[in-house]
Amino acid sequence: MDWQYENGRIYSTDENGELMCEATFIRKENGEMDIDHTYVNPVLRGQGVAAQMMEVVAEYFRKEQLKTTATCSYANIWLKRHEKLYPDILSEDTSDQAVACKIDGKH
Template sequence: MKTGAGVIYCCQNTPWGPHPRRNGGIPMEFRYEAERIYLTDDHGRMAAEITFHQRSDRAMSIDHTYVSPELQGRGVAADLVKAAADRFRARGLKAVPVCSYAVKWFAQHPEEQDLLKNPSV
């Protein structure tokens, strides 16, 4: 079982087991592509994703988050935004949250404000 970057824990009342914040959990691995990070279920169906696009100014626009109904309310969207933020930071990129969830997440995480292209989010 892998640990570290790319591994998340999900989710109560789903095929993946309980959420770590709710009685323990099992690790699941995010999949990384050039302009998205996502999660599929055991049948290969999209379960959650965040998409972002390179801007010309060394910044990434976060434009979409999706979490399937089975995973909603379990912190998966927050885990996706955090994974994207970590990826941008490691590559020396700034973030421009456009998606309403990403805007909210950055507003709730002052420790990540230095990552924002425009910190007035």
């Protein structure tokens, strides 16, 4: 994947510019991040792309020394499953974070 980084977004497109996968995140009032959305194009689902994308997001947060929670249900589960690999990016609020799927920009 050729990862693109924008403010609040990490994503990849194909050679035609079609969105293949995306993670979005927002800065909370306390300065920590919230991963609020993940997406994988249907043609790539079931191939481990979402997990690969979350590794890229986690490494980005590590490099930027950011703490995070996740209201996106997939991201929340992924963070909890990988808490031993990425303890430095996990917010203290991670275990108490309410989750909801974000569809069309709304929870």
